[in-house]
Amino acid sequence: MSNIAYSVIVLNERSKQRLIKHFKNIIPKDFQIVANHMIINQGNIDLLYEKYLGINVSLDVIDYYANEKNIVVGVNGFYSENKKPYIVLATHPNKNNNNLLFDSINNWKPIKRPLKISGTVSEIEFKF
Numbered sequence: 001m002s003n004i005a006y007s008v009i010v011l012n013e014r015s016k017q018r019l020i021k022h023f024k025n026i027i028p029k030d031f032q033i034v035a036n037h038m039i040i041n042q043g044n045i046d047l048l049y050e051k052y053l054g055i056n057v058s059l060d061v062i063d064y065y066a067n068e069k070n071i072v073v074g075v076n077g078f079y080s081e082n083k084k085p086y087i088v089l090a091t092h093p094n095k096n097n098n099n100l101l102f103d104s105i106n107n108w109k110p111i112k113r114p115l116k117i118s119g120t121v122s123e124i125e126f127k128f
Contacts, residue, residue, distance in 0.1 A: 015117035
């Protein structure tokens with residue numbers, strides 16, 4: 001049995017800083033920055049994408065969504081089992097952030113020009 005929790009694209013530090021800088025005007029001061037990964041799928045990476053493990057890939061940030069609990073950015077450029085691939089940019093530390101299904105949101109706000117970011121295709125193990 002595998003101990004892989006998720007397959008993800010882990011953002012490099014430069015991309016994380018680009019995201020924060022680009023969206024700094026909409027991140028409330030009391031939010032915690034996350035900006036670390038895009039989920040590809042739960043568990044081991046799908047066999048079709050296994051060849052990308054350890055490879056740096058590019059993503060385009062195309063839109064965002066913000067509410068009192070979360071700020072997320074929508075991305076294109078790599079497969080995700082989520083209908084709407086996204087990266088959690090920031091969350092409110094005192095509010096339950098797990099009950100929002102980003103795939104069901106219809107009012108994403110487009111950004112003027114796609115923002116190029118990148119990261120490494122990785123598998124994240126369960127931590128016991």
